[in-house]
Amino acid sequence: MRENRLRKIWREGGTVVNGWLHVPSSFSAEVMAHAGWDSLTIDMQHGPVDYASLVPMLQAISTTDTVPVVRVPWNDPGLIMRVLDAGCYAVICPMINTREEAEAFVGACRYPPEGYRSYGPYRATLYGGEDYTDHANETVVTMAMIETQGALDNLEEILSVQGLDAIFVGPSDLGQSLGHGPGMDRGEPEVVEAIERILAAGREHGLTTGIFTGSPEYASRMAQKGFQFVTISSDARLMASAAAGVIAALKGE
Ligand code: 3PY
Numbered sequence: 599m600r601e602n603r604l605r606k607i608w609r610e611g612g613t614v615v616n617g618w619l620h621v622p623s624s625f626s627a628e629v630m631a632h633a634g635w636d637s638l639t640i641d642m643q644h645g646p647v648d649y650a651s652l653v654p655m656l657q658a659i660s661t662t663d664t665v666p667v668v669r670v671p672w673n674d675p676g677l678i679m680r681v682l683d684a685g686c687y688a689v690i691c692p693m694i695n696t697r698e699e700a701e702a703f704v705g706a707c708r709y710p711p712e713g714y715r716s717y718g719p720y721r722a723t724l725y726g727g728e729d730y731t732d733h734a735n736e737t738v739v740t741m742a743m744i745e746t747q748g749a750l751d752n753l754e755e756i757l758s759v760q761g762l763d764a765i766f767v768g769p770s771d772l773g774q775s776l777g778h779g780p781g782m783d784r785g786e787p788e789v790v791e792a793i794e795r796i797l798a799a800g801r802e803h804g805l806t807t808g809i810f811t812g813s814p815e816y817a818s819r820m821a822q823k824g825f826q827f828v829t830i831s832s833d834a835r836l837m838a839s840a841a842a843g844v845i846a847a848l849k850g851e
């Protein structure tokens with residue numbers, strides 16, 4: 599089976615530089631994949647990507663070594679199993695707030711006896727190889743988003759769930775839950791403290807910790823702190839800011 603380069607990079611102590619896809623297009627996914635991101639996450643929680651656009655985006659990413667990741671809209675086992683069947687190598691699940699939710703999430707990503715994933719890897723075998731089913735459980739990465747006060751309250755229990763590989767900080771929802779509103783690259787002491795607590799707890803439990811950021815500068819600071827999965831901006835935001843920069847340069851604004 600094709601190896602999961604996320605696991606290799608983490609084993610070697612490196613940081614995964616992850617891009618984020620909101621544009622529901624196989625061509626833009628292909629362009630992003632050829633830019634050299636370690637992984638690309640197709641976001642099905644926010645933005646216009648649906649299952650019909652997801653599959654060709656995964657096919658486009660497969661033209662490169664970039665690892666295909668999907669953020670599902672919610673902790674829905676049916677959809678989690680379908681995105682895995684379509685050939686993604688990591689699933690990010692938003693709003694994991696309790697041990698039970700983490701167990702349900704991880705179980706949906708693992709074939710029995712470790713979990714309850716149903717059999718039917720129709721495209722995953724094309725991407726991963728004919729022996730996909732034999733190795734999927736130890737290859738696919740499970741990443742739970744920690745982004746609420748409730749998750750902070752239950753952090754130790756969530757991190758103890760067998761088969762959970764990584765946790766991922768959503769700074770907008772976390773900030774919102776702590777009463778500071780949404781936004782990236784947080785500086786409020788209460789939010790910063792929560793982020794540092796999540797990083798320390800992840801490390802203690804031997805899990806990889808990731809964070810969504812809005813800029814390479816902040817992402818680089820987070821990587822230096824010990825985050826091993828940093829997401830920077832998104833395809834739509836990068837396109838908009840580059841275009842706005844060109845317009846401003848020509849119009850002098
Ligand atoms: C958040 O910041 O809440 C996220 O989920 C990142 O997309």
Ligand code: MG
Pocket residue numbers: 692745768770771
């Ligand atoms: Mg969020």
